[in-house]
Amino acid sequence: MVRRASHRQRRATYRRRARPRAFPPDHGPPEAGPVNSATHSGIREAIRDRIVAGEWKLGELIPGEVEFAEEYGCSRTTVNRALQALAEEGIVERKRKGGTRVRPLPARQAQVNIPILREQVEGGGQEYAHRVLRREQRKPPAALRERMRLGTDQRCAFLESLHLADGKAFAFERRWVNLETVPEFSDADLAETSANEWLVRTVPFSRGEVALSASVADERLAELFGTAAGEALFTMDRTTWFGDRSVTDITLVYKPGYRLNFEI
Amino acid sequence: MVRRASHRQRRATYRRRARPRAFPPDHGPPEAGPVNSATHSGIREAIRDRIVAGEWKLGELIPGEVEFAEEYGCSRTTVNRALQALAEEGIVERKRKGGTRVRPLPARQAQVNIPILREQVEGGGQEYAHRVLRREQRKPPAALRERMRLGTDQRCAFLESLHLADGKAFAFERRWVNLETVPEFSDADLAETSANEWLVRTVPFSRGEVALSASVADERLAELFGTAAGEALFTMDRTTWFGDRSVTDITLVYKPGYRLNFEI
DNA sequence: GAGTGGTCTAGACCACGGT
DNA sequence: CCGTGGTCTAGACCACTCA
Structure with missing residues (x-):
């Protein structure tokens, strides 16, 4: 039973609103803390970590946007942004209807600076x-x-x-x-x-x-x-x-x- | 008189709704046509072209998100996305309150593929x-x-x-x-x-x-x-x-x- | 046909940083 | 202070593609 409540429609977006928006938004030591996790960059890092940790195999389908949105208690838009960023990074591949997959052979690309x-x-x-x-x-x-x-x-x-x-x-x-x-x-x-x-x-x-x-x-x-x-x-x-x-x-x-x- | 109607508030977003959403959204020859111009990628290219064409000098302030949104007849969100992409490309620099500027010395960075x-x-x-x-x-x-x-x-x-x-x-x-x-x-x-x-x-x-x-x-x-x-x-x-x-x-x-x- | 990603919008609130 | 960018959301519609 992989997909709980799979009959739930698209509009399932944004249930389980358990996220505590209460704590200070972005202060705290500049290079510590797990980044406020309900932002697209936070979610992006969280998902990237899970992929790197091997939670899904190479080429495997990862959850869809709606599912992640429920899990992280945010809107689908935010998850969309995070996953698009991961796609640009070369970590995942996305296809309509096909869903999002971990890249079979991770792209080895680098930003090179050609300095003056x-x-x-x-x-x-x-x-x-x-x-x-x-x-x-x-x-x-x-x-x-x-x-x-x-x-x-x-x-x-x-x-x-x-x-x-x-x-x-x-x-x-x-x-x-x-x-x-x-x-x-x-x-x-x-x-x-x-x-x-x-x-x-x-x-x-x-x-x-x-x-x-x-x-x-x-x-x-x-x-x-x-x-x-x-x-x-x-x-x-x-x-x-x-x-x-x-x-x-x-x-x-x-x-x-x-x-x-x-x-x- | 640079800023017309500068007293207009933030909510000015999305006036002048002249955009013709009518024509076929994304069909046509794959490598022709000016891309549907009301999308974030279309706007991004449009603005990039204007910068490349020299409409603003190096280091010069370009219009704000609200202004572009009016001009292109889209929401601020969409312009935001376009400008953020240009910032990632290294074409512009953005600062809160400081606005968006053409990068003084364009970043010379490249995506290099290290193929297997x-x-x-x-x-x-x-x-x-x-x-x-x-x-x-x-x-x-x-x-x-x-x-x-x-x-x-x-x-x-x-x-x-x-x-x-x-x-x-x-x-x-x-x-x-x-x-x-x-x-x-x-x-x-x-x-x-x-x-x-x-x-x-x-x-x-x-x-x-x-x-x-x-x-x-x-x-x-x-x-x-x-x-x-x-x-x-x-x-x-x-x-x-x-x-x-x-x-x-x-x-x-x-x-x-x-x-x-x-x-x- | 139906499910998934792609995108847009109006509105809202916040954070940063110049004046 | 206050204007500008940064971000989120709910909802909506579309496009692609797989079965």
Whole structure:
């Protein structure tokens, strides 16, 4: 007998109103206490804990919104919100009529922050600086023309710069900027703000395609970083778009030993 | 005169009810049409588009929930939901009494999928296989004992395996498994399912700390991958936790030229 | 056809934080 | 103080999909 009183209709929502709304709503030590349990975030955590604890098997159906609403003494709306959040987290899968199931193979996805270099360096307590090594207008190579969807003969700004942490090389950057999308870039003063910061302020909210890889330090990079050639360097390639127009393409080579950390 | 009728009270919610609820709710070509605009997702996209189009400057205050509700002819609740979503996306910042602002420096964060290797390989249309090269119980080195918070003298399963795509080496894996957290692992049959899959099924919903880096191929790795030593290899280190107990620590070295792609 | 999730609404109360 | 976001609720209707 799994479903008690299964003949009860949808309107069963919000019976058993035993919840004591009496105690102080959200005060108390900021990082203690089981969070007021009648809120969507509280219910979300409660259900997540139950799933993690193994109360239901992988792929198994968990109770419906109405049932949870009764159990936690709240409205279906609130449970709905909690379960939707868990679905976004990748913990459960939901289907109309099909109900809500624990995800068969939990999604392994992570929020990765791609910090602006200045913040990354300063966040580590070091002083940030950058140096433009080269800046000119050039015809981009064919591969890049394709990747950035440029017309033939279209010129781009080409830029090489070095990002420094406490005066030492932190990352090397090679950048192309589509001057058709951002013509003002030609006159940008890159002494104070780096090209990246300039672009972020000028063309905010652009999309980007990112690729992470490993590359070998050639002579020049080795010299810039003050190591031997042949080191393995963590590398990030990024092409940025504003709408359907390319903005910039950048190759960022981090210093030897750099690691990108995040939680999953 | 920015705020028309500013004396109007909170209850102003839901005036100007001009919304035509008449047209077909959600049918039509799956990837066309401006989404029914009176839904929270529709409003969210509409507002996002306006922000992206530059209607408000970086850091500028955008209208409040009530105002948007009037404009879009929906309830404040719906606008609230849309704006909360935009805040999660990193597009806006919200503060009580402070109102909602366009984020001064847009957050550059991305959802990265860390696929299970099998899915990654099969997703590329290749045939997946794996081979266990070594499997034994060992005392882990001190650095690892600390990272996994192991007691002295605690033994772990140690595993080296190779993941193959169409018979060719795709990634090399070195793994430690905390047998105190997962004693059953000693008896796991790793012929069919890889250690990773076995663990994912047995200890789902574990947290993990991930670090991405670049490393140099030594003789052995070069031989496994069939290349020259000295190649740069994309490397992922991951320590996995179930509650406060470590589950496994893994170093995954991808074949030369591997790139991890995602969108931002 | 029927059950489950998806969503909206009007109204309400609260919490935070600038003035 | 008081305006703004944060959240909850009861009720309602719809859409999807499984049987």
